[in-house]
Each structure stands twice: as structure tokens, then as C-alpha cells.
Amino acid sequence: MEFLKQYLDIFVFGLLGLMSFVMVWFVIERYLFFARISLADYDHPDTLNIALTAHLTTIASIGANAPYIGLLGTVLGILITFYDLGQGGNIEPATIMLGLALALKATAMGLVVAIPAILFYNALLRKVDVITERWKRLQRS
Template sequence: MEFLRLHLDHLILGVLGLMSFVMLALAVERYLYFWRVNLKQFQHIELLKLALTRNLTTISSVGSNAPYIGLLGTVLGILVTFHDMGQGGKIDVNTIMLGLAMALKATAAGLLVAIPAIVFYNGLLRKVEVLTSRWTALQDGQT
């Protein structure tokens, strides 16, 4: 329990930070790819879709799982606080409230990672639809 008390914040925020970094790097890579993609080089729409949707699953996974990582941090933080309360001794209300507030910051951090990830994912998915439609129009002889 002492390990959790000392390292919980670093572990949870570290995992969320890593998830955020990976998501942001992949989102930037996708936007740059979409900006310079040559639709004429694709002979089949399925090959185009494969190229356009690369890494979108990872971005979506970060968006859907970051709140759970934050919630795990909150639950473990509350568990540590309740454990400290159950040990007896002198524990004042301020110490308990501080422990609970510190636990809830993990949920907030999870949401701060998830919300931009879902925004990026939805924006990238829309761009995939637009590029796919442009490819179809090129195939039909329209520009």
C-alpha cells in the first residue's frame, strides 16, 4: 500500500502522458499524410481506405481508454485513502479530503486526454470520407 501512496500519481499521469503523446504524434502524422496524399496513385478504393485509416484505431483506443485509466487512478487513490483511515490513529478531515481530491485529479487527467483524442479521431474520420469521395469523383472522370 505504501508503494501506491508514493507512486500512484506518477504512474497514472505517466501512462496518460504517454497515451497523449502517442495520440498527438499519430494525429499530426495523419493530418500531414492527408495534406500530401496523391489520390491518383491508388487503383482500388479499398487500398485507399487502408492507407487513409492507418493509425486511426490507435487514436480511437486512446480516446476510449484514457477515462478508464483515470478512473483506475481515482479508485486506487480512494482505496489508499480508505486504507489510511482504517489504520486508526489520528487522521483529520483535511487529510481525508486532500487524499480524495488528489484521487479525483486522475479522472480529470483521463478526460483531458480522451476529449482531444476523440475530437482528432472524428476530424480525421471526416477527412477520410472527403478524400474517399474525391477519389470516387476522380474515377468517374470529374474533378
């Protein structure tokens, strides 16, 4: 239990930090790709779709799973708080509230990672639709 108590925050916040770094990296890569795309290079809609949607699944997965990573950190933090209370017998409300408040920070951080990821994913998906329609219009002319 001491190992978990000592490294829980490092693990949860490290994983969420890695997820946010990957998300930001892929978002920037996608926007740069969309800015430089040459629609004339694509002769089939499937080839265009594969190129446009690269990395979008990763961004969506980060947005969908970051809250769960945060929730896992919260649940384990609450478990540690109750374990410490059981071991020490100290049932002061201030001690319990401090432990619970510290545990909830993991959920908050998970949401801080997830919300922008979902917003960027939706914006990029809209951009894919717009570029695909531009390509279709180019093919008709």
C-alpha cells in the same frame, strides 16, 4: 501499500502522458499524410481506405480508454486514502477531503487526454470520408 502510494501518480500520469504523446504524434502524422496524398496513386478503394485509416484505431482507443486509466488512478487513490484513515484512526474531514481531491485528479487528467483524442478522431474520420469521395469522383472522370 506503500509502494502503491508512492508510485501511483507516477504510473497513472506517466501512462496518460504516453497515451497523449502517441495520440498527438499520430494526429500530426495523419494530417501531414492527408495534405500530401496523391489520389492517382490508388487504383482500388480498399487500398485507399487502408492508407487513409492507418492509426485511426489507435487514436480512437486512446480516446476511449484514457478515462478508464484516470478512473483506475482515482479508485486506487481513494483506496489509499481509506487505508491510511484505517491505519491512523485520524477521521478529520479535512484529511479525508484532501485525499479524495488528490485522487480525483487522475480522472480529470484522463478526461483531458480523452476529449481531444475523440475530437481529433472524428475530424480525421470526416477527412477520410471527404478524401474518399474525391477519389470516387476522380475515378468517374
